[in-house]
Amino acid sequence: MTADPAIAVSRLTKRYGSFVAVDGVTFDVRRGEAFGILGPNGAGKTTTLEMIEGLRRPDGGEVRVLGRPVWPNPQHVQELIGVQLQSTSLFDKLTATELLVLFARFYNRTDGGERASQALHLVGLEGKADAYPADMSGGQQQRLAIALALVHDPPVVFLDEPTTGLDPQARRNLWDVIRRVNQDGGKTVVLTTHYLEEAETLCERVAIMDSARIIALDTPAGLIASLAADARVSCTIDGEERLLYAADPQAAVTELLEQARRDGSTVENLSVRGPTLEDVFLKLTGREFRE
Amino acid sequence: MNLSSVAATTVAQLKMMFRRRITIFWSLVFPMILMTLLGLLFGRSIDAGTITVIDQAETAQSRQVVGILEHTKGLTVKTQPDDPSAAEKQVRDGDRDGVLVISQPSSGGPVTAQLFFSNASATQAGIIRGIVSGAVDKAAVLATGSPPAIRFEARSVDSSSLSYIDFLLPGIIALAIMISAVIGLATVLVDWRKRGILRRLKLTPMPLGEFFVSRIAASLVLATLQVVVLIVFGAVAFGIEISATAWAAIPVALAGALCFLAMGFCIGSLTSEPETADAVTNVITNPMMFLSGTFFPVAAMPAFVQQIAKILPLYYMANGLRDTIVRGLGLVHVLPDIGILLAVTAAFAVVSMRTFRWE
Numbered sequence: 001m002t003a004d005p006a007i008a009v010s011r012l013t014k015r016y017g018s019f020v021a022v023d024g025v026t027f028d029v030r031r032g033e034a035f036g037i038l039g040p041n042g043a044g045k046t047t048t049l050e051m052i053e054g055l056r057r058p059d060g061g062e063v064r065v066l067g068r069p070v071w072p073n074p075q076h077v078q079e080l081i082g083v084q085l086q087s088t089s090l091f092d093k094l095t096a097t098e099l100l101v102l103f104a105r106f107y108n109r110t111d112g113g114e115r116a117s118q119a120l121h122l123v124g125l126e127g128k129a130d131a132y133p134a135d136m137s138g139g140q141q142q143r144l145a146i147a148l149a150l151v152h153d154p155p156v157v158f159l160d161e162p163t164t165g166l167d168p169q170a171r172r173n174l175w176d177v178i179r180r181v182n183q184d185g186g187k188t189v190v191l192t193t194h195y196l197e198e199a200e201t202l203c204e205r206v207a208i209m210d211s212a213r214i215i216a217l218d219t220p221a222g223l224i225a226s227l228a229a230d231a232r233v234s235c236t237i238d239g240e241e242r243l244l245y246a247a248d249p250q251a252a253v254t255e256l257l258e259q260a261r262r263d264g265s266t267v268e269n270l271s272v273r274g275p276t277l278e279d280v281f282l283k284l285t286g287r288e289f290r291e
Numbered sequence: 292m293n294l295s296s297v298a299a300t301t302v303a304q305l306k307m308m309f310r311r312r313i314t315i316f317w318s319l320v321f322p323m324i325l326m327t328l329l330g331l332l333f334g335r336s337i338d339a340g341t342i343t344v345i346d347q348a349e350t351a352q353s354r355q356v357v358g359i360l361e362h363t364k365g366l367t368v369k370t371q372p373d374d375p376s377a378a379e380k381q382v383r384d385g386d387r388d389g390v391l392v393i394s395q396p397s398s399g400g401p402v403t404a405q406l407f408f409s410n411a412s413a414t415q416a417g418i419i420r421g422i423v424s425g426a427v428d429k430a431a432v433l434a435t436g437s438p439p440a441i442r443f444e445a446r447s448v449d450s451s452s453l454s455y456i457d458f459l460l461p462g463i464i465a466l467a468i469m470i471s472a473v474i475g476l477a478t479v480l481v482d483w484r485k486r487g488i489l490r491r492l493k494l495t496p497m498p499l500g501e502f503f504v505s506r507i508a509a510s511l512v513l514a515t516l517q518v519v520v521l522i523v524f525g526a527v528a529f530g531i532e533i534s535a536t537a538w539a540a541i542p543v544a545l546a547g548a549l550c551f552l553a554m555g556f557c558i559g560s561l562t563s564e565p566e567t568a569d570a571v572t573n574v575i576t577n578p579m580m581f582l583s584g585t586f587f588p589v590a591a592m593p594a595f596v597q598q599i600a601k602i603l604p605l606y607y608m609a610n611g612l613r614d615t616i617v618r619g620l621g622l623v624h625v626l627p628d629i630g631i632l633l634a635v636t637a638a639f640a641v642v643s644m645r646t647f648r649w650e
Contacts, residue, residue: 053494054494055490055493055494075496078494078495078496079496081494083491083494085487085490085491085494089486089487089488090488091303091307091488093306093307093310093311094303094306094307098303098306102299102300102303103495105296105299105300105497106296106300106492106495106496106497107495107496108293108296108496148491
């Protein structure tokens, strides 16, 4: 067996006129990994994903899925990948099972009924087998979209902003589904998100994208460790906001308070917490990450 | 092309179509309603009206006149009130279309039949005058005991002696197929594109072309169903005599449906919003509906309208359906209509393929 990674992306570029949507992006996704592409809206996440999936032709660079080049013939990888697109609605007059059987047909699978019930089971939608998408909640519709991506049992699954627009409870339910697909289903999962918490909890490795480039790629813990800080200390001193990252929180806070006492300043809203990916983004770009 | 996959997808398409109540309404229920309304408005022989006859003379001839009037189809004859002035008032009030007073003048001389009518409705007045004077003349001829010197015959001059309702049925079928086919692809295509369904399908190994073939196949099934159901409706509800050649209406209907599906695909490719697609569809199909001889014979229209009709595909579908369903003409006779419809289909198909976008 070759040691090809699940996905190999090298110097991938996409331009729209003079606007560069994706600028020389390079990364590998390991087999069986849950890989996240995190970034604000407009960072180029979806365009990157669409070039890997074979929907959008790159202007430069190369993509391979399990060793097979995606371009110029994306149909060669269609069997290998399952895709849940951002904001796809489904045919609304077919039930969940009918949709799954139809999609299985598209992949020339004639055992659609069996596949449909397996996929529905994996995403926890057994109870909605005969329901129309229009009669499902937003979270259930997303789970159905994931089931459709799984119906031909592909080794690699792409999820484009799967939890956008869901309420917190539905989001957590969907996280469980994604974990099951990755761990129980043994599938390589690539997801894009603009929720920091989502990338942190779901992904083994995260690529942070901003302005068409990948600006960092590591495990969430590794990214946070790169800050070389155990704590994020923030407060307001005489109405002015202060933020500092401290390797030794105890010493930092003590010093901050003593300094304030010497100057006769007022310290308000003091908060000390462990750093998150949000802090990594701030450190890398100098901008707040807005969800 | 993977035929078993196309067949399975066609079945799914049919489910999607028939689960939408609005499809059933536009394709089958609306044509029936339209046909019933137009049939009631224009289809029956004109009601001649109601007159009061007051026979004061009571001679053999006057009774003969009354008898002839009573046997006139469409005319209702009343004998009350028997007071001429009260009867006249009813005419003035619009409760009767006329009153006929037959009297023997006290001064002697011939029996007179006087008809009082209102000019409020000139048409009705003309009809009543015609009927009454005809009845009086006929009674006079009968009184002479000799056969009439000239025999009068009336014949309708409209196309091949079809009654209006016979004419209407194929037109309604053509209209129904056009509406279902254009809407069935134009709005749907825009909707699928806009909602990302085409994008999602592009990620599967099924070529989009096969997907559209399955949609077209499902639409052709619907068109066939429309022909059969509406012919049965016409025969049962209106007693229309269906020609033995009516089976040849199906190839005409399929060619027509293909033509309008291709038109719908063009509209769907050239527009981006469902509302725009609907508007363009209406702008094209509504005038076509009136100019193509679906409701009224093209021959009855001004010459330049007749010229326009001959460049509209709906004209050829309506013509072909009429020839096969009610005129008793066979497949060979309508092959030119089918040929024209298929040629227009090809033209629309070329434009569609050039302009198709999946996003």
